[in-house]
Amino acid sequence: DQQVKQNSPSLSVQEGRISILNCDYTNSMFDYFLWYKKYPAEGPTFLISISSIKDKNEDGRFTVFLNKSAKHLSLHIVPSQPGDSAVYFCAARTTGFQKLVFGTGTRLLVSP
């Protein structure tokens, strides 16, 4: 039972364009969502997060949008850069716990 789903295993974008990575979840008890980025041979690193009481959070080129009614969140990267090429994981936390449930990841390739 996959509670956090990333339905696109890969995404290719040209440098300078917008990258949109999507994530769907099924558990209404999730109250906090995070995006992690992972380069080869490295561990995941935190990128950006959003609380369930908000619908948008922005940090530089990265913006996360949350649509609670649709149980959907997305990560926008504008403008995309070749250094953004990595695997992106969406993660969700249940109220009262610090365990995270991760999605399956989306591999982003930004070409020059």
Next chain:
Amino acid sequence: DADVTQTPRNRITKTGKRIMLECSQTKGHDRMYWYRQDPGLGLRLIYYSFDVKDINKGEISDGYSVSRQAQAKFSLSLESAIPNQTALYFCATSDPDSRRYNEQFFGPGTRLTVL
């Protein structure tokens, strides 16, 4: 220096062998986690520990055991390795009392191959 270190970084072993993966952290965090990553399955939680005396099973703990030797050390053992335990293993930490309490901080991973 890395805050979360894992040893070994790569390991090849044979079916039936016992193997231990080690994780150390200098972040001073009480909470530690072990995950495995498989292609198409993302990161799945094996075990987690909220302090030295508190160890809990995650979603895929069968075939694994852990030991929390100190606040800074959390080891994962495969008592009798099998090929479907071939995966990338990550250790992570978190601090519930910090401003970044929702984040987990990951080590670089151990690539384990069971032949």
